[in-house]
Amino acid sequence: MADLAVSPLPIEEEESNNFFELLPGKVLDFQVNHPVQVRLRLPLIGYETGKYIMLKYPSTSDNFNDVLIEGNVAIIRYLLEGDKGCCFAFKATIRNITQSPEKLIYLNYPKKIENRQLRAHQRITTHLPAAISLNAPDQSNIELNGIIVDLSLKGCGFTFKASSGIVSVKQREIFVCVTHYATGEMRIPARVCNSRNEKGRVNVGIQFNEGDQQVATLLEQLFIDTSIL
Template identity: 45%
Template sequence: MAEEKNNVVEKENLPDKNNKFFLDLLPGKLIDIQLNNPIQMRFKLPLIGYDIGKYLVLKYPSQAGKHSYTDVLKEGNGAIVRYVVEDERGECIAFSTTILAISFRPERLIFLDYPKKIESRQLRETSRLKTHIPAKISLHEEYEPDSKGLLHGLIIDISPTGCRFTIHVSSGFLALKRRQVFMHIISPIDSKPVVISSYIRNNQMKDSNLHVGIEFDAQEHAKLQELLEAFSISGD
């Protein structure tokens, strides 16, 4: 990661509990762990928890038997940990660590040394502005105001390349897989719907809301610029 423009955040031995680092690391979050000795291997493992300033605990790979990967998954071996923060930040967090211990009872767990320094890399080319714009998404381009296939929600941040869309789960929703969808946004100028071809890139549950990461089709750039200007949002 040395060649990338990263923001490096130094951590003290006992970091502030209010640091965003801890808010990102919730139990169950998938963590990418890369081990390089004696061969390079990567696993995506759920986080079990951590003790601030001491260690992080990951679940042992489910595909590994008790005697599998023992040459790479062993005490003292170095590892690189990465995880993605979606939300408005759109960051990839990474840090180097060391395997402190492997536990086999009562559960198979991996204990990692707590990071003393982390690096963050922005995933988005353009920053997003916070908004509160009502919108709808559907699987079809045709706009039908009363269609049951429309999902009603709010655009809570936006840029010319994408947005974050939030839906109350109680309103019901489609299986939001990575696929093409169409965003329907009412223009503030003539109150007509503007339909934007888009793609679902990720979704995340927070409390009773589903947050959906949307990428706009590159061919919709001119239409989006007009719409952002109508909402008095700069596309620069």
């Protein structure tokens, strides 16, 4: 399956803080607008709170010497799914570019980090075995088995393990397949909205089709109060 890039997300202030907490290896969206706009996906190497954030220099054949320079301002974005379901973003000045032992980008630690909720509806954390299958007559037997990690009337987060670090799920129509002792097997029509692979764990954001009563039935059988969703 083809890899799915994260869509551009604007900085919109709803609430802010100056707390940055990510594990090394998390891929961040890095954008510089001067003298030309460049947008990259760079892994986080490390950081020291209040001092700096360290990113890996891009390992492509392109020459970024005119934009990745000390003093230039970068916009950094990253997603946190799960309970948060937020896009975080901040501006930071490039502090230094090191050449040895690895080529790295040092950013000044941000004074303010903005975040924006990605979901209009609250999701409840679950650990529900499920599968997703392709919504196509000739491919109904193709399934990915995994876990529904959060759930609401409008959508869910689905996670499965992949053997490759490049496996992703395309944006397309699917079925979410759930078997419950009280309701039997459900095939809930839905659509993949986004997908990302973090070291072999693929997290898929799924939107249910409007008005499908199976979702409300499933939430009722799981003793989830739909009035809060």
